[in-house]
Amino acid sequence: MTYRWILFDADDTLFHFDAYQGLRRMFERHAVDFTPDHYAQYQQLNKPLWVDYQNGAITAAELQTTRFDGWARQLGVAAADLNLAFLESMAEICTLLPGAQALLDALADAGVRLGLITNGFTALQLARLERTGLRERFDPLVISEQLGVAKPDVRIFEHALQALGDPPREQVLMVGDNPHSDILGGLNAGLHTCWFNPHGQAAPAGIAAHHEVRALGELQTLLLG
Structure with missing residues (x-):
């Protein structure tokens, strides 16, 4: 050894780590049918944010809220609340x-x-x-x-x-x-x-x-x- x-x-x-299923589960609670097209749009924003986070250009809090800003405005909820609900959904489906x-x-x-x-x-x-x-x-x-x-x-x-x-x-x-x-x-x-x-x-x-x-x-x- x-x-x-x-x-x-x-x-x-x-x-x-199945982010798509986690997002679907989270958005169901807001009566949103989260589709693969929605997921593709989410990833267009999310992936560059992760690069910025890993490079030290943004904080964890900025990443977690920025990726949900658009949905937060659309649903009339706080981006931080959407992020917390997403993390909870991901924990629920973890394997x-x-x-x-x-x-x-x-x-x-x-x-x-x-x-x-x-x-x-x-x-x-x-x-x-x-x-x-x-x-x-x-x-x-x-x-x-x-x-x-x-x-x-x-x-x-x-x-x-x-x-x-x-x-x-x-x-x-x-x-x-x-x-x-x-x-x-x-x-x-x-x-x-x-x-x-x-x-x-x-x-x-x-x-x-x-x-x-x-x-x-x-x-x-x-x-x-």
């Missing part, structure tokens, strides 16, 4: 990805220390961890909204490493699905990295993970044999 410490991303690495529970159980049984570094928002991440019984599994639990910096900023990784007691970095593995925030960020922090790439996408130029897997069961075999 090479890695004694493993840091995981959350969304689309351990947890299934672990196939193989996630078995992987985490096996690593814990092997004495590996597990941490979580997520750019997701505090209310949703804590609710999902509680619902799935994983809240106590991760130490440290690093949430960008609480820290004030987001992946790929090296400072969020440094914070996690400090919480781990500053272990040898070649013995720390960062696992995530996003090559820019998870893999590049981990590499810049001097960590070993594993790209969880279930769809077999081509790696972006200049980003080379130490490992790549297409299923969490494959990662379990890689780590534990």
